[in-house]
Amino acid sequence: MSVTTTTHLNFRGEARAALDFYRSVFGGDLAVVTYQDAGGASDPDEGNQVMWGQVAAENGFRVMAYDVPARLPYDQGENSLFVSVRGEDTAEVTAYWEKLAEGANVVQPLGPSAWAPLYGMLKDRYGVVWVLDVVSGYDG
Template sequence: MKTVIEPYLFFRGRCEEAVEFYEKSLGAKRVMLMRFEEAPEQPPEGMLAEGWGKKVMHASIWIGETMVMMSDGCGEDDGAFDGFRLSIGTESEAEAKKFFDALSEGGRVEMPLGKTFWSPCYGMCTDKFGVGWMVNVPTENG
């Protein structure tokens, strides 16, 4: 088996909305979504915030060839996403623009799409959930 790193994102109560957003904006494919109330075993008493039974315990989606896992968490509020971004490589500038526009809608643009020394089309944005993205059209050299 080959070693892989897969991102696992926590959405503090907005996971199902995020899954739907990434399906619409990036063409993500839902693999599974399980709510806490559907789990074969319930979490230990006091671990889950009151009223979170219908929240998402675990979801998995494919974005291109990358599996992204996600959850609502257990009701804790650890603050915003910080210290990382997800990088998405596209096959064309048109696809990069489509993804960038969709991801930045309701979020913010830190670096508009444009030419850089490493890419004909690169930009950075943060989506409405606080997840940072780098959208890139890779060149033949990487």
């Protein structure tokens, strides 16, 4: 038996745009079900918002997202989660970084660190904090 985990991000009306953006960064297929599609729109203004969405790429990248309905509390929070992307190829990780960095607030510029050949942290235009790094060998 195997188990996988997928980061599930919550938004207020920005889930589709965020998923489209992450697909443009990592590639893959986008699947979206709106509240209207599922017959679950309690507020007609929210009918086209995302009830369930996912980007799934062949390289293993997966992220899910939805729009929290207005009737429920929502607070984007501060440092409530980081999404970690770890790769073995410097060029691949750098390409992801460059795309995510558009419109982002860079917390730690992408570069060598004491624990990885390449490491960086940014808060993207949707308020999600991403940590990207290149795997290094551990010789403890």
